[in-house]
Amino acid sequence: MTDRAAGVIHDIGYQRYQGPRLGRGYAVGSLLTHSLRTAYGLGRSAKAKVFPWLVVGIVGVVAVVVTAIRSVTGEVVLSYLDFPDAVFPLAVLFCAVVAPELVSRDLRSGVLSLYFSRPLRRTDYGLAKLAALIGAVWLLLTGPMLVMFLGGVFSVDGWRAVWDEVGDFGSGLAYAALHAVLVSAVSLLIASLVSRRAVAAPIVVAAFLVTLPIVGLLETAGGETARQLSGLFSPETLLVGVRVWLAPEPDSMDLGGFGPLYGAVTVALVAACAGLLLVRYRRVRA
Amino acid sequence: MSLIATESLTKRYGPRVTALADLTVTVEPGIIGLVGANGAGKSTLIKILLGLLPPTGGSARVLGLDPVRQGEQVRARVGYMPEHDSLPPDLIAAELVTHLARVSGLPRTSARERASETLRHVGLYEERYRQVGGYSTGMKQRVKLAQALVHDPDLLLLDEPTNGLDPAGRDAMLELISRIGTEFGISIVVCSHLLGEVERICDSLVAIDAGRLLRADRISSMTTATGVLVIEVDEGTEELAEALAGLDVGEVRRDGPALLVPLTGDDIYDRVLRAVAERDLPLHRLDQRHHRVAELFATETTETTETTVTQS
Structure with missing residues (x-):
């Protein structure tokens, strides 16, 4: 840049862009990272950061307390697998606020027409948003679990114990992923149908709450088979069912021989929500 | 290669509504005014050209590409400014335009640089770190124009860019569009229901009414013939x-x-x-006499099925 050194005033007129143009995959990735940042209020006003970080704080405190108790008394209050179940209501609350933030807001502002006029397919938009929410919920659950893991590793003796700890932590991460996928798929589908955030949020919470009494009713009033199947009717108990099926423990939910059914219903529910989400974005006016 | 070429393009919504009927037109690079009353089919045509709507019949080519099968390639090279509000109010203008540049395929650094550059070109350099929600209508229109321009498209499709602007704002927007077309060397299709507005800045005009082509010609040939x-x-x-x-x-x-x-x-x-x-x-x-073109369209009753607009 010799002329710049010589202090020549540059023509500040329009310059054509000669650089690379990355394709659809990059476009989807950009939308995904932008949405993931949006979920935690990054790059947004301070007001948008309050709620997500409040939930992170509460979940974090739970993890810190559990870790502290373990390091002092040696007693494991919550295992890695227990942790996602224990904070399930917080994850739902998080989704109830973040899912509308990710999709309802876009419906209302009309920004979809700006996305769809770019090298991005309508279904890409839905999938990127879903992946972003899954990532956000998974980080919400696993970040505090990492605190528990670090505390745990330093409180056990011997390599063998550390290795066991890693294995437990790994299954905890996988179970957290299952939580994240199911909760995200259901709440994002609901939010994608409602353009007002204040309306979408309570509907998301309700979707997870109203199903619980059905489970309770079947559990108390039904016969043995009804009791074993009762967990299928609510996302929360459905997840516990999958966990019990894959990692049976004493004193856990009685599934009878229906374990695989819990797995199948979970997969079907996620697939249905994701499928409907894509249909929704194929149809949406923009 | 022509900029846009359509061949018997037809779009029907259900059995009753025909938005575009057998539209055949060829447009060469330059600033093109797409005029017609509200509901004439302008927005439908734009959406077909972007590959966002499949045509019911006929075909279209944009920059030599087929928007039905090569929609992504078309959209990578075209910038679109929609008619309606389309900006999330809680985002900072510079962030929004950078983000949309990345969705258009620009790497992170280039996206940020071009976002600032483009906002400067549309006259929002000082205000670029403010939230879009606090902008006036005129500023919002400029942000919409900036996001269409940020990835340096070969063609800009502007749907009613002067909508909601006061007379001074209209003049400023038209001047900006004219500069983009002449100085930046980007072809532009400007949709408007106000003929008097677009004829000031366009090289050629395409007029449609009820989904049919009324007339397509260069402005100069229209005015010299009828001066x-x-x-x-x-x-x-x-x-x-x-x-x-x-x-x-x-x-x-x-x-x-x-x-x-x-x-x-x-x-x-x-x-x-x-x-x-x-x-x-x-x-x-x-x-x-001014606005001769307007009279020309008003009195035009014969249907021109095929007209070629050429520009040297």
Whole structure:
């Protein structure tokens, strides 16, 4: 840049862009990272950061307390697998606020027409948003679990114990992923149908709450088979069912021989929500 | 290669509504005005060109690409400014435009640089770190234009860019569009229901009505072919009419108190003036008629099925 050194005033007129143009995959990735940042209020006003970080704080405190108790008394209050179940209501609350933030807001502002006029397919938009929410919920659950893991590793003796700890932590991460996928798929589908955030949020919470009494009713009033199947009717108990099926423990939910059914219903529910989400974005006016 | 070419393009919504009917038009690079009343099918045409709507029949090519099968390639090279509100109010303008540049395929650093550059070109450099929600209508329109321009497209599709602007804002927006077309070297299709607005900045016009092509031609050929000199005198109109008829200047018509003479050459002004001066008539008005194009479209009843707009 010799002329710049010589202090020549540059023509500040329009310059054509000669650089690379990355394709659809990059476009989807950009939308995904932008949405993931949006979920935690990054790059947004301070007001948008309050709620997500409040939930992170509460979940974090739970993890810190559990870790502290373990390091002092040696007693494991919550295992890695227990942790996602224990904070399930917080994850739902998080989704109830973040899912509308990710999709309802876009419906209302009309920004979809700006996305769809770019090298991005309508279904890409839905999938990127879903992946972003899954990532956000998974980080919400696993970040505090990492605190528990670090505390745990330093409180056990011997390599063998550390290795066991890693294995437990790994299954905890996988179970957290299952939580994240199911909760995200259901709440994002609901939010994608409602353009007002204040309306979408309570509907998301309700979707997870109203199903619980059905489970309770079947559990108390039904016969043995009804009791074993009762967990299928609510996302929360459905997840516990999958966990019990894959990692049976004493004193856990009685599934009878229906374990695989819990797995199948979970997969079907996620697939249905994701499928409907894509249909929704194929149809949406923009 | 033509900029846009459509061949018997048809779009129907259900059995009743026909948005576009057998539209065949070829457009060469430049600034093109797409005019028609609300509901004439302008937005439908734009969405088909972007590959966002599949046509019911016929075909279209944009920059030599088929928007139905190569929609992503088309959209990578085209910038679109929608008619309606389309900006999330809680985002900072610079962030929004950077984000949309990345969705268009620009790497992170280039996206940020071009976002600032583009916001400067549309006149929002100072305000670029403010939230879009706090912007005036005119500023929002500029952000919408910036996001369409940020990835340096070869073609801009602007749907009613002056919507909701006051007269000063309209002028500024039109001037900006004209600069993008002439100085930046980007072809532009400007949709508008206001002919008087687009004819000021466009090289050529495509007029559609009820989904059919009314006329497509270069502005210059429309105006030169139909240029009219308007002469008004306070008295002696009859006398002047007779005199002009004898001058062999073409057909002299009456329009209220004024006389209309076809503007066939540069010497018409002089000859008319001489005729007025010789008879010592009080000349009230002598000018070339504006908005001739508007009248042309208003009186146009014959359907042109195929017209080629060419530009050297």
